[in-house]
Amino acid sequence: MEALNIKQLRKTYSAGVEALKGVDLKVEQGEFFALLGPNGAGKSTLIGILTGLVNKTSGKVQVFDEDLDVSPERVKAQLGVMTQELNFNIFESCWNTVNFQAGYYGIDWKEASRRTEQLLRDLELWDKAKQPVRNLSGGMKRRLMLARALVHDPRVLILDEPTAGLDIELRRSLWVYLQKRNEAGLTIILTTHYLEEAEALCNRVAIIDQGTILRDAPTRDLLGQLKKQTFVLELVEKSEMPGDDEQVQYRIVDPLTIEADVAHGITMNEVFERLKQAEVKVQSMRPKANRLEELFIDLVGKKGKGLSA
Amino acid sequence: MNAYRLYISWLTLTRKEVMRVLRIWTQTLLPPAITMGIYFVVFGSFLGGQIKEIEGYPYIQFILPGLVMMTCITNSFSNVASSFFSAKFMRHIEEMLVSPMPDWVMVTGFVAGGVVRGVICGLIVALVGLFFTHIPIYNFLIIAFYLLASASLFSLAGLLNALMARKFDDISIVPTFVLTPLTYFAGTFYSIQMLPETWKKISLANPIFYMVDGFRYGFLGVHDASLMVGVVLLGGLNLVGLALSMHMVKKGVGLRS
Incomplete structure (x- = not known):
């Protein structure tokens, strides 16, 4: 069953900016879906339309067969939203922030309180329940936003840059939590600045640029389309480079560091065989960027312009 | 949403708004008590003793309903304007x-918060007034109608102002340049029978005059203008304000891009 079905969605802002140019998109129930694109690609506009924060110009949006134009309240009831910008009343307590949100969805006080406590405990915010939001750290605020987005038990969770500004440990713990919720049946739509995050979490990825979907495919298929991947090699000592061929090209970054562009289909064993024959001793090796990022750059062609999702 | 869920939703917003009023009581409830206490001292005790009775009542008793109404409408307005604009900001x-x-739940929830603050502030002023004079009650239902309908109307006005406002300055324009002059020229401190004919006619074009006049009737049993005009005007303006607010929220004016 389709959790989300978008047909020919267009948005032109009053200033004349065409943010979405006929977007078609489908997300299946239970998917962990990533929407990636550079700054200004139209991601936030698309999410804004889904969540009722932006009025669409034309097109059709359905969430579990409920049409946004026909029954916006039924659509909203099925969505949980964590926006990119913090949108709290900073003077309100954490408890009230989550509890009131449940109330807005019509959940009675007793049930709302039970869910609020559960979520605050799950997201390690229970000891901050009585604290005003302004006293929380950046990471805690993000987790509180997630608790607020989940309190009405939505069928689809929309996350706009959920881990922006979080340290690695917190980001990873949030990934684990989201994966658990996804495994329990929650459909998740994610935009993220960290393409590594999309590669690790999402089983389907769409890449949007200038209001148009460039690619929409399972993550595995997309990664299979990579023409090459770049690796950074740290050398034990200064060495002569092996000669370039069609499969592998080398660049010297500094006397003890080289980059190797490895064509799709070439194994690491083959690369190391070439290096061994050239008597190049390698201390360590790492990918220069994650694979999705390489594909993203390849598709959008805007390397150095400021990647984001 | 079924009726019960709608009720919970409305109650949550209203509760949140009322809790806000109570949480920041030094900004919301205390100022009117102090300001109007000073009014009672200066206009009631110091000057009032020098002024002859108006329509058969001591000056302080005559101005008290107007001061309660003035407090109620300014607080209702500023509560919704401030709370809604802060939520936007x-x-x-x-x-x-x-x-x-x-x-409609969002609109009426915010309005309910404004009405609660307006009524509480009005009651506080009335209680302060009791230290200075006896407060007669001619018709409690009239008092309740005018107080609630006026608070509701100015809560809606505050909401409309907040919807259109783009910066904090914008929500002080209406109270400063519209609300204050209209309330001071609404017969709060005098009977319009004391005014020259031209000013009397101008006063009759001021909607707040009808609120003060009708509200005062509820206490003293005297009025300067038609009560029916006041009731129809209040009811009509409330309906217009509600329809306009609903329309603007539905269109997303000041809320959605």
């Missing part, structure tokens, strides 16, 4: 916009 209005809460 800090973007936590999005908590409601992403939820299935219907537009």
Whole structure:
């Protein structure tokens, strides 16, 4: 069953900016879906339309067969939203922030309180329940936003840059939590600045640029389309480079560091065989960027312009 | 949403608004008590003793209903204008916009918060007034109608102002340049029978005059203008304000791009 079905969605802002140019998109129930694109690609506009924060110009949006134009309240009831910008009343307590949100969805006080406590405990915010939001750290605020987005038990969770500004440990713990919720049946739509995050979490990825979907495919298929991947090699000592061929090209970054562009289909064993024959001793090796990022750059062609999702 | 869920949704917003009023009581409830206490001292005790009775009542008794009404409408207005604009400014209005809460629940929830603050502030002023004079009650239902309908009307006005406002300055324009002059020229401190004919006619074009006049009738049993005009005007303006607010929220004016 389709959790989300978008047909020919267009948005032109009053200033004349065409943010979405006929977007078609489908997300299946239970998917962990990533929407990636550079700054200004139209991601936030698309999410804004889904969540009722932006009025669409034309097109059709359905969430579990409920049409946004026909029954916006039924659509909203099925969505949980964590926006990119913090949108709290900073003077309100954490408890009230989550509890009131449940109330807005019509959940009675007793049930709302039970869910609020559960979520605050799950997201390690229970000891901050009585604290005003302004006293929380950046990471805690993000987790509180997630608790607020989940309190009405939505069928689809929309996350706009959920881990922006979080340290690695917190980001990873949030990934684990989201994966658990996804495994329990929650459909998740994610935009993220960290393409590594999309590669690790999402089983389907769409890449949007200038209001148009460039690619929409399972993550595995997309990664299979990579023409090459770049690796950074740290050398034990200064060495002569092996000669370039069609499969592998080398660049010297500094006397003890080289980059190797490895064509799709070439194994690491083959690369190391070439290096061994050239008597190049390698201390360590790492990918220069994650694979999705390489594909993203390849598709959008805007390397150095400021990647984001 | 079924009726019960709608009720919970409305109650949550109203509760949140009332809790806000109580949480920041030094900004919301204390100032009118102090300001109007000073009014009672200066206009009631110091000057009032020098002024002859108006329509058969001591000056302090005559002005008291007007002061209660003035407090009620300014507080109702500023409560909704300030709360709603803050929610827009800090973007936590999005908590409601992403939820299935219907537009009418959002509008009436904020208005209920404004009405509660307006009525509480009015009661505080009346209680302060009791230290200075006896307060007669001619018709409690009239008092309740005028107080609630006026608070509701100016809560709606505050909401409309907040919807259109783009910066904090914009929500002080109406109270400063519209509300204050209209309340001071609404017969709060005098009977319009004391005015020259031209000013009397101008006063009759001021909607707040009818609120003060009708409200005072509820206490003293005297009035300067037709009560029916006041009732129809209040009811009509409330309906217009509600329809306009609903329309603007539905269209997303000042809320959605």
